[in-house]
Amino acid sequence: MGTIRVQDVEFGPRTALVDHALMVDREEIRRLILEDRHFSDVEVHLAKPGDSVRILNSLDVVEPRWKVDGPGGVFPGFVSPPLTVGDGRTNRLDGVAVVETGPRIPGEPIFFRSQVIDMSGPGTEYCPFGRTLNLVLDFKPNSEFFPPGSEVCTDVRFGSDTALDYNRALRLAGLRVAAHLGKTSQEVSPDDVETFELAPCDPSLPRVVCLYHYPSALSRASLYGSVIPMPLGTLMHPNEFYDGAVVGWTGGSTYSEQNNEVLLGLSRRHGKDLNFLGCIMFGDITPFRLQKERVSSAASKFAHIMGAQAAIVLGMSGSQHSVDVMLTVQKCELLGIKTTMINADNGSGPDDTGFTFSLPEAVAIVCNGSREQRVTLPPVRNLIGGERLLGTGNGENLLGIETLDHTGEMTIPVKFFPGATSTQGNGRLTTRFE
Amino acid sequence: MSEGVLAGAMTSATTSGRVAPTTPTSALRVVHYVNQFFAGVGAEAESGTAPGRKEGAVGPAIALQRELGDRGQVVSTVYCGDNYAVEMPEAIDRIVELIRQEKPDLVVAGPAFGAGRYGLACGQICAAVQERLGITAVAGMHAENAGADIYRTKVYIASTGNTAAGMNEAIRAMVRLALKLQARQKLGSPHEEGYLSMGRRVHFFDERNASDRALEMLLHRVRSEPFTTEWEVPHFSRVIPATPIKDLSKARIALVSTGGVVPQGNPDRLEPRSSTKWLKYPLKGLDRLTPEGWQAIHAGYNTTAVNEDPNRMVPLDVLRALETEGEIGSLLESLYTTTGNGSLIPTARRFAQEIVRDLKAADVDGIILTSA
Numbered sequence: 001m002g003t004i005r006v007q008d009v010e011f012g013p014r015t016a017l018v019d020h021a022l023m024v025d026r027e028e029i030r031r032l033i034l035e036d037r038h039f040s041d042v043e044v045h046l047a048k049p050g051d052s053v054r055i056l057n058s059l060d061v062v063e064p065r066w067k068v069d070g071p072g073g074v075f076p077g078f079v080s081p082p083l084t085v086g087d088g089r090t091n092r093l094d095g096v097a098v099v100e101t102g103p104r105i106p107g108e109p110i111f112f113r114s115q116v117i118d119m120s121g122p123g124t125e126y127c128p129f130g131r132t133l134n135l136v137l138d139f140k141p142n143s144e145f146f147p148p149g150s151e152v153c154t155d156v157r158f159g160s161d162t163a164l165d166y167n168r169a170l171r172l173a174g175l176r177v178a179a180h181l182g183k184t185s186q187e188v189s190p191d192d193v194e195t196f197e198l199a200p201c202d203p204s205l206p207r208v209v210c211l212y213h214y215p216s217a218l219s220r221a222s223l224y225g226s227v228i229p230m231p232l233g234t235l236m237h238p239n240e241f242y243d244g245a246v247v248g249w250t251g252g253s254t255y256s257e258q259n260n261e262v263l264l265g266l267s268r269r270h271g272k273d274l275n276f277l278g279c280i281m282f283g284d285i286t287p288f289r290l291q292k293e294r295v296s297s298a299a300s301k302f303a304h305i306m307g308a309q310a311a312i313v314l315g316m317s318g319s320q321h322s323v324d325v326m327l328t329v330q331k332c333e334l335l336g337i338k339t340t341m342i343n344a345d346n347g348s349g350p351d352d353t354g355f356t357f358s359l360p361e362a363v364a365i366v367c368n369g370s371r372e373q374r375v376t377l378p379p380v381r382n383l384i385g386g387e388r389l390l391g392t393g394n395g396e397n398l399l400g401i402e403t404l405d406h407t408g409e410m411t412i413p414v415k416f417f418p419g420a421t422s423t424q425g426n427g428r429l430t431t432r433f434e
Numbered sequence: 435m436s437e438g439v440l441a442g443a444m445t446s447a448t449t450s451g452r453v454a455p456t457t458p459t460s461a462l463r464v465v466h467y468v469n470q471f472f473a474g475v476g477a478e479a480e481s482g483t484a485p486g487r488k489e490g491a492v493g494p495a496i497a498l499q500r501e502l503g504d505r506g507q508v509v510s511t512v513y514c515g516d517n518y519a520v521e522m523p524e525a526i527d528r529i530v531e532l533i534r535q536e537k538p539d540l541v542v543a544g545p546a547f548g549a550g551r552y553g554l555a556c557g558q559i560c561a562a563v564q565e566r567l568g569i570t571a572v573a574g575m576h577a578e579n580a581g582a583d584i585y586r587t588k589v590y591i592a593s594t595g596n597t598a599a600g601m602n603e604a605i606r607a608m609v610r611l612a613l614k615l616q617a618r619q620k621l622g623s624p625h626e627e628g629y630l631s632m633g634r635r636v637h638f639f640d641e642r643n644a645s646d647r648a649l650e651m652l653l654h655r656v657r658s659e660p661f662t663t664e665w666e667v668p669h670f671s672r673v674i675p676a677t678p679i680k681d682l683s684k685a686r687i688a689l690v691s692t693g694g695v696v697p698q699g700n701p702d703r704l705e706p707r708s709s710t711k712w713l714k715y716p717l718k719g720l721d722r723l724t725p726e727g728w729q730a731i732h733a734g735y736n737t738t739a740v741n742e743d744p745n746r747m748v749p750l751d752v753l754r755a756l757e758t759e760g761e762i763g764s765l766l767e768s769l770y771t772t773t774g775n776g777s778l779i780p781t782a783r784r785f786a787q788e789i790v791r792d793l794k795a796a797d798v799d800g801i802i803l804t805s806a
Binding site: 125154206208261262264265266269273274309310311312338339340341342343345349350351352353354355356358359360362363364365366367368369370373424425426427428429430431432433434 | 587621623624631632633634635636637638639640641642643644645646647648649651652653655656657661663664665666667668738776778779780781
């Protein structure tokens with residue numbers, strides 16, 4: 001992985017990387033996006049750390065990367081063919097992010113849409129994208145793609161067919177822009193190059209897997225371009241993440257998968273402290289208990305067959321799917337696989353334990369913050385991404401915020417900051433319980 | 435207390451005498467609350483004993499005095515029967531009054547170990563002493579004691595074992611905690627200080643990422659080195675199931691649901707998640723629930739199917755058929771309804787206690803409880 005530490009981004013006559021400054025041809029980006037008729041227009045903004053700007057309702061955040069050498073390309077299944085990636089050389093523009101946002105569309109699924117990225121003030125401590133140089137894409141839908149009736153949404157998880165189709169187009173557009181920006185690094189010498197390889201190592205080192213609960217069908221995240229249920233689990237090499245094989249969506253982000261700190265940490269320690277066997281991604285929508293038993297049995301079995309002695313367990317900390325994660329921890333422990341979980345606190349008030357579900361076998365937990373912790377943000381000058389937070393489709397109460405002027409002071413829960421309590425352990429926010 | 439608890443208790447809490455107070459005047463005045471058994475009044479048969487007091491240290495208070503040394507003087511041992519304490523409305527007032535009269539600097543209650551009624555009493559007394567008298571109060575009990583569930587957020591409770599075999603350790607833990615609190619010293623984490631988590635959240639930014647901390651913790655585990663979890667999973671007390679109904683054809687059955695089914699328009703504004711109330715609606719004259727008359731407002735599941743036919747969540751149609759056919763004795767003419775979807779455990783417990791009281795008053799033998 002070659003890293004170029006970009007110091008600034010500005011609009012200019014062409015898109016190029018010159019001396020650690022990224023110049024972006026705004027019209028070129030617009031034209032690139034508007035090749036897809038799903039969009040009637042797109043506003044392209046720059047939002048930099050220190051700006052008095054608040055970005056609302058972001059859908060995904062992507063780091064510009066480009067495969068300079070080796071098979072395949074970045075974002076396989078979207079920008080590149082869905083061939084296995086993770087080999088060769090990929091460059092990344094460190095400090096830059098592409099942020100996708102846009103209004104609510106007819107038939108949109110009922111997912112979590114309230115996201116706030118402040119580019120200055122206390123919000124930047126919580127949200128990592130308040131500290132990146134952001135190219136913000138505010139997509140405007142083409143109403144031709146939404147004929148009468150397309151607002152009817154019988155599947156609240158996925159949305160109507162037209163909404164599904166539109167959201168995929170939006171995601172693809174954002175990834176294309178990120179790849180396009182990444183490509184400016186093709187001829188540039190990176191500031192540093194790090195080699196990620198899981199070479200054969202000392203057999204006495206402890207064998208560790210990452211068990212990553214990832215019900216992509218729930219979150220609409222994709223693997224190699226497919227939103228795919230993984231009830232029995234699949235094995236991933238960490239490098240696949242670094243090349244954008246896992247594309248996130250609301251509730252997570254592609255950026256946090258590209259920069260998955262748990263996988264990076266395991267990769268860097270491979271051959272030194274541990275033997276990193278790989279990442280088992282698993283999960284599905286499991287409304288029935290027996291389905292949860294199956295998913296957790298399959299995941300723990302997978303780790304066991306691979307010979308894992310220990311597992312870092314990542315996954316949803318809220319909703320009924322936290323049951324799947326806890327069952328997986330339990331079954332690993334019963335198989336003699338020592339676990340450590342990263343878990344977010346979903347509670348508020350002294351009577352709320354913060355766990356949606358727990359089992360006694362979860363003896364080693366790292367807390368990556370409280371999603372209901374309140375943070376007060378100061379007023380800002382400008383908004384990008386709409387006039388107000390969108391909330392969820394069923395009219396969920398936005399804590400009274402929805403009627404306020406969103407440029408003003410607002411008090412929001414930590415869960416509104418994308419990346420604040422990331423599943424991948426990418427932050428330093430934490431909570432202790434006394 | 436049951437016989438099994440006796441074994442450990444006797445060695446450390448002799449009832450042969452009391453410790454006469456001869457300690458310096460700078461020592462704290464301490465009152466120890468215990469139940470009828472530990473006060474030497476009697477066992478389970480005497481659990482209806484009214485509140486009383488004995489001069490100086492009696493029973494486990496002797497061990498308490500020993501642990502306190504010259505830092506404190508147990509001026510009185512206040513006691514009450516376990517049943518009296520939790521059933522009689524005036525019990526807590528009377529106990530607090532007995533305590534107040536001693537003008538203590540510190541109140542210690544228990545240790546109750548795994549005994550539920552005793553734990554509830556200890557928790558309630560400490561909470562009342564704190565609130566009404568402004569005196570530092572510390573209880574001791576096992577993490578799974580029902581009293582811990584309810585009072586851990588209000589009162590500092592030293593974490594003890596489940597039986598009185600752990601009496602000495604328990605007393606030590608309670609004294610350590612009590613003296614620190616009384617002296618207004620800053621406490622460490624529940625794990626460090628040996629108390630049950632009070633549910634207080636402290637938010638901050640650690641020096642290291644969660645991922646780094648997780649990898650470190652995992653490596654400690656793999657190497658069998660000591661580690662400390664950042665977050666302990668909760669302990670839950672056990673509920674003993676009711677005995678099965680012997681003859682359903684003679685039984686009165688009631689319908690209870692946490693699926694958020696309410697009359698059309700939700701006239702009493704039942705919340706879509708973590709309800710703060712339960713509601714009761716008449717079923718008299720109804721053979722089934724109609725989509726025109728009823729709706730589901732629960733926000734944790736797709737309510738389309740239930741809104742089409744509310745009997746899918748509240749099976750009134752089936753229960754009426756069973757009633758007509760004589761399979762059940764009768765159906766209660768009221769529906770009890772609320773929304774779960776993230777209920778807090780103390781709230782759920784309160785709902786259950788209130789609804790059961792109502793059900794018992796109506797001679798209900800069993801319920802059909804539906805949830806989402």
